[in-house]
Amino acid sequence: MAIRELTSCRVGYGYDAHPLVAGRLLLIGGVRIEHELGLQGHSDADVLAHAVADAVLGAAALGDLGGRFPASDPRWKDADSLRMLAECAGAVREVGWELANVDAVVVAQRPRMGPYVEAMRENLARALFVPVVAVSVKIKSPEGLGFEGEERGMSARAIALLER
Secondary structure, three states: OHHHOOOOOEEEEEEEEEEEEOOOOOOEEEEEEOOOOEEEEOOOOOOOHHHHHHHHHHHOOOOOOHHOOOOOOOOOHHOHHHHHHHHHHHHHHHOEEEEEEEEEEEOOOOOHHHHHHHHHHHHHHHHHHOOOOHHEEEHHHHOOOHHHHHOOOOEEEEEEEEEE
């Protein structure tokens, strides 16, 4: 019997990081945030959506975002990460799992993103096919430490709980 058949709930963890560069839009959780720098990546580089997607896929043992949307494939150049997240959520539902909740953290020195959290939650909830109360987003300052604190990049972490 497969482990998917033995358990009634599963937990997954996701992480993503991208460097900050000039000439790119800054999109976090599908929200455009005014800033002099944006995140570099093959897709739109939305670290929050990417971390959540990896958490959801991981909980269902369905691989990771890079395996589904490889940077080597030109179809995913500047792709909408919320659309990619929705496809991942759909794949998880196809194998019999429902998302119970997601808890995510974005780590960035600047810009301050507190005012955008509710819009991020709404965007993620829509892409995940869940009510907004099932999605938590927090913004944390690294207090000047690490690549995030030096404003060379941003990262995000997420945990997802799936239920049968």
